Amino acid sequence: MNSSFTLVMLAAVAVIAGALVPFQAGSNAELGRALGHPLWATLVSLIVSILVVIPIVLAMQAPLPALGVIKHLPAWAWLGGVAGAIYISSALILVPRVGATSFIVCVIAGQLITSLLLDYHGWMNLPEREISIGRMVGVTLVLVGMVTVQWFSPAVAPPHQNATQVATKNSGVVKSKG
Numbered sequence: 001m002n003s004s005f006t007l008v009m010l011a012a013v014a015v016i017a018g019a020l021v022p023f024q025a026g027s028n029a030e031l032g033r034a035l036g037h038p039l040w041a042t043l044v045s046l047i048v049s050i051l052v053v054i055p056i057v058l059a060m061q062a063p064l065p066a067l068g069v070i071k072h073l074p075a076w077a078w079l080g081g082v083a084g085a086i087y088i089s090s091a092l093i094l095v096p097r098v099g100a101t102s103f104i105v106c107v108i109a110g111q112l113i114t115s116l117l118l119d120y121h122g123w124m125n126l127p128e129r130e131i132s133i134g135r136m137v138g139v140t141l142v143l144v145g146m147v148t149v150q151w152f153s154p155a156v157a158p159p160h161q162n163a164t165q166v167a168t169k170n171s172g173v174v175k176s177k178g
Contacts, residue, residue, distance in 0.1 A: 021107070022100045025091040038092035045088050076124060102153050109146040112139045 024045075032041035087107075095103045116139060122128035 022104050024088075025095045025100055025103060028088055028092050029095040032092040033096070038089055041092050042085060042088045046085065099153065102149055105142075105146045105149045109143055112142055 028041050028045050031044060032038040035041050035044065091103060116131055116135065118124060118126055119129035120131050
């Protein structure tokens with residue numbers, strides 16, 4: 001298989017994965033409203049992730065992990081789970097307030113800035129990569145885009161009511177969870 005085709009395919013998979021992120025943010029925000037608190041939605045979302053990954057691991061016949069290496073891992077190796085929980089919780093809290101576009105453009109800006117630093121310094125056992133003019137121009141354009149999206153976004157709206165608040169209001173009793 002030709003390497004250009006492989007790069008295009010890998011980029012396409014990354015674009016598809018990225019396209020799912022706003023759906024994740026929106027569905028988790030609705031889950032948070034329905035469950036009454038964003039942290040419950042974070043927990044449910046992570047449990048669903050586990051339930052989805054288990055059959056995939058089994059279907060791919062992934063070998064059992066070498067648990068003996070766990071004690072030799074650097075502390076930062078556990079950051080993925082922490083970062084995932086922070087990201088999901090942040091999305092649950094912020095997307096209903098600022099909207100999916102504003103949230104995601106800020107997430108992308110943060111990802112690009114951090115990615116440049118990871119690449120440049122080779123942190124987390126990643127290969128070192130120079131910060132070229134082209135990469136800096138691309139990241140700068142994204143940052144300008146982020147500022148533009150924020151500048152032209154409507155004022156912050158209050159989050160939508162959760163399902164319990166709507167059902168209670170529709171029954172004639174006005175009651176809100178705080």
